[in-house]
Amino acid sequence: MPVSKLRVLSFGLTIDGYGAGPSQDIKNPLGVGGESLLAWAVATRTFRMLHGASGGDETGIDEEFAARGFRNIGAWIIGRNMFSPVRGPWPNFGWKGWWGDNPPFHCDVFVVTHFPRPPLQMEGGTTFYFETEGIESTLQKATQAADGKDVRLGGGVSLVRQYLMAGLVDEIHLAIVPTLIGTGESLLSGIDLVKMGYRCVEYVPSPKVVHMVLRR
């Protein structure tokens, strides 16, 4: 029986250490300037296929890492702010995520939130579950749903930091982008990854970004 791992994959990080820009809202899902964090991934075939487009880089290093992000993944965990620009209690249940009727997950997605909401079944096998009992309980449910496959921790920065500090993350694949963002959400500041047993096990530069994989 394979052991399910919790993995952060294809997570963009700027030179100055930010995983998202400031002032996230409906126009800037990754914060102001945050699109630079994803530009490498958006160009890949994997990303384009997932969003119903064709073409894209088929064979490069970036494509290989983007594809890894969906291989052997049985469930996702994401934060409320990654699901929605809404803050506070749900005013209604009209918001169904950033991804249209057929989101690119195609499995159960557990949304960590303080505000309960009924599960939301989408096309293509994605169901959003809204979890209000904390990150450990959410991980248990996601692991069960993954049924032996791994759980991908999608973000945002705040949720990744919470899982890191709780010692629950098995692997982090960072894509370091040659960009400054100036301010925003710092991914690793104040977290002693060495003390927690992580080391860098892969260093693979592409023409656009440098991929680094941390494991313990």
Place this chain on the structure above:
Amino acid sequence: MPVSKLRVLSFGLTIDGYGAGPSQDIKNPLGVGGESLLAWAVATRTFRMLHGASGGDETGIDEEFAARGFRNIGAWIIGRNMFSPVRGPWPNFGWKGWWGDNPPFHCDVFVVTHFPRPPLQMEGGTTFYFETEGIESTLQKATQAADGKDVRLGGGVSLVRQYLMAGLVDEIHLAIVPTLIGTGESLLSGIDLVKMGYRCVEYVPSPKVVHMVLRR
């Protein structure tokens, strides 16, 4: 008449954003674990020649960046802690730097410190001047000494941060190493480089590290 620039060159940065490890002392001039920040440079021909050794990588990307660090440099500025493991007032003038009788600078080196000390002339054209009137005054003196060439700001982290925040740095060449250090001196945290007008103008990965050049 060329305008002299203030440049930070060959400055190592870990994945987690540190430019030096913790607990610097005589055994750990870059702090505990800090040697990983310099390993790429130590292997280059430039570095080996400067330290009186032969061999080393002659043609690679790392050598090109290491060599840039000494081209057109007319003076250096370094912090007291980069000159010496001594803290507080000088107990005597016995400490003459980490680099032996013939240091690799071969020009005037201005040491920013709170504690006055007479200039120290070494072999090979290096003279250390101990400057107690602050970073701006030191930059003026170094620029004068550089006589049209550039001034290299050697470090450590604290001094680079002071010059950055004062808006006095023209160029920063970072070598991002695929290593975690866990704790130490964060180079860029809390400094909004975008607001200050910096952007990344070069991205050159080598097999060991990724070189990024920031300019404004």
